Amino acid sequence: MPSFHNGDVEIAYLDEGEGDPILLVHGFASTKNVNWVYPTWVSELRKAGRRVIALDNRGHGASGKLYDAAQYEIAIMAGDVIALMDHLALERADVMGYSLGSRMTAVLARQSPQRLRSAILGGIGIGLIEGGGPGENVAAALEAPSLEDVTDPVGRTFRAFADQTRSDRRALAACLRGSRRLMTREDAAGIAVPVLIAVGTTDDIAGSADALGKIIPGADVLHIPNRDHMRAVGDKVYKAGVLEFLSRRK
Numbered sequence: 001m002p003s004f005h006n007g008d009v010e011i012a013y014l015d016e017g018e019g020d021p022i023l024l025v026h027g028f029a030s031t032k033n034v035n036w037v038y039p040t041w042v043s044e045l046r047k048a049g050r051r052v053i054a055l056d057n058r059g060h061g062a063s064g065k066l067y068d069a070a071q072y073e074i075a076i077m078a079g080d081v082i083a084l085m086d087h088l089a090l091e092r093a094d095v096m097g098y099s100l101g102s103r104m105t106a107v108l109a110r111q112s113p114q115r116l117r118s119a120i121l122g123g124i125g126i127g128l129i130e131g132g133g134p135g136e137n138v139a140a141a142l143e144a145p146s147l148e149d150v151t152d153p154v155g156r157t158f159r160a161f162a163d164q165t166r167s168d169r170r171a172l173a174a175c176l177r178g179s180r181r182l183m184t185r186e187d188a189a190g191i192a193v194p195v196l197i198a199v200g201t202t203d204d205i206a207g208s209a210d211a212l213g214k215i216i217p218g219a220d221v222l223h224i225p226n227r228d229h230m231r232a233v234g235d236k237v238y239k240a241g242v243l244e245f246l247s248r249r250k
Contacts, residue, residue: 001013001014001062001069002014002015003062003063004083004087006079006080006083006084007067008064008078009058009063009064009071009193010063010064010121011055011058011063011064011080011083011084012023012055012061012062012063012167013032013053013054013084014032014037014042014052014053015051015052015053015055015088015110016042016046016051016052017042017045017046017049017050017051018049018051018054019049019050019051020049020050020093020094020117021050021051021053021088021090021093021094022045022051022052022053022093022094022095022096023053023054023055023081023084023085023090023093023094023095023247024036024041024042024052024053024054024055024095024097024101025045025054025055025057025095025096025097025098025101025104025105025121026054026056026057026060026097026100026101026171027097027098027099027100027101027102027123027159027232027233028099028100028134028175028176028179029060029158029162029165029167029172030060030098030099030159030161030165031056031060031072031165032054032055032056032061033060033061034165034187035054035098035101035233036054037054037233039233040234041234041239042054043199043240044161044243045243046222047068047198048196048243049247052245053084053088053090053093054089055080055081055084057077057100057101057104057175058071058072058077058175059072059117059168059171059172059174059175060167060171060175062248065170065171066171066174067170067171067174068178069174069175069177069178070175070178071174072174072175072176072177072178072179072180073178073179074104074107074179074180074181074186075111077100077104077177077179078104078105078107078108078111081095081104081105081108082108082112082115083114084093090190091114091115092114092115092116092117093107093115093117094116094117094118094120094246094249095108095116095118095119095120095121096119096120096122096242097119097120097121097124098122098123098124098233099122099123099124099205099206099229100179101121102120102121102122102123102128102231103124103179103183103195105119105121105130106119106121106124106128106183106188106191107183108194108232109191109192109195110183110188110190110191111146113191113192113193115155115194116193117194117249118193118194118195118196118245118246118249119193119194119196120195120196120198120242120245121195121196121197121198121212121231122198122199122233122238123198123199123200123203123205123206123232123233124197124199124206124207124209124212125199125203125206125207125209125210125211125212125231126207126208126209126211126212126215127205127206127207128182128183128207128212128231129182129183129184129185129188129212129215130182130189130207131182131207134154134158134176134205135180137152137154137155138152138154138155138158138159138176139173139176139177140152140155141155141156141158141171142155142158142162142169142172142173143169143170143173143174143249144159144182147159147160147163147166149171155209156159157230161230169235182193185215187228188212188215188216188228189215189216189217189222191216191217192217194218194220194245194248194249195218195219195220196219196220196221196222196228196241196242196245197209197212197213197216197217197219197220197221197222198221198222198224198232198238198241198242199222199223199224199228199249200223200224200225200226200228200229200231200235201223201225201227201233202226202227202228203224203227203228203229204228204229205229206229209222209223211223220245222237222242222245224237224238224241225237
């Protein structure tokens with residue numbers, strides 16, 4: 001598996017296929033494989049003639065593990081994406097995030113619009129601005145001795161997911177505490193690249209897709225029917241909507 005260093009942090013990534021590049025940024029406690037390879041995003045995008053690049057975020061997967069929450073500030077994490085683009089000599093790319101990855105993508109769309117041909121924000125709605133997402137209850141669940149010690153239902157969901165993916169739970173707790181800064185309404189309204197917002201209709205973590213769509217100028221909104229935060233990732237409606245959106249960027 002290829003990797004590079006952004007400063008002292010090793011970042012693992014995959015780079016497959018040929019064509020216009022799309023860079024995929026996974027969600028909290030996930031990995032590039034869990035979020036994008038296993039749900040067949042990589043293969044589907046390659047079939048559509050795209051070069052597909054996906055990284056393991058710092059603290060996740062095969063990338064470096066850090067235990068200082070300050071090292072996971074959202075802009076620092078987003079900087080790993082730009083560093084990967086620089087490493088691969090990519091001037092511009094479509095960027096698709098999911099959940100935390102979408103928070104990172106939104107920061108890039110606001111701060112580095114010249115590097116993004118478009119931004120796809122999966123698994124995040126108005127929670128980008130008004131909260132939502134895992135809180136201290138999830139950090140505590142990650143640090144608990146075992147799943148049986150966790151009583152909070154949301155905490156149990158994330159702890160079980162972290163155990164399933166064999167994640168470094170201490171690094172994840174630090175990431176959670178460091179990456180919770182919200183985007184301001186003004187910054188979201190200042191995003192000037194084409195945006196697709198895609199959220200499951202039963203997702204109680206992301207917040208309203210329509211509410212965010214009213215703030216980001218010209219944003220398209222895709223409702224993924226009858227899918228919650230975890231199950232929307234591999235949904236065929238999500239994939240079809242993304243491919244249609246990308247086809248309009250040519």
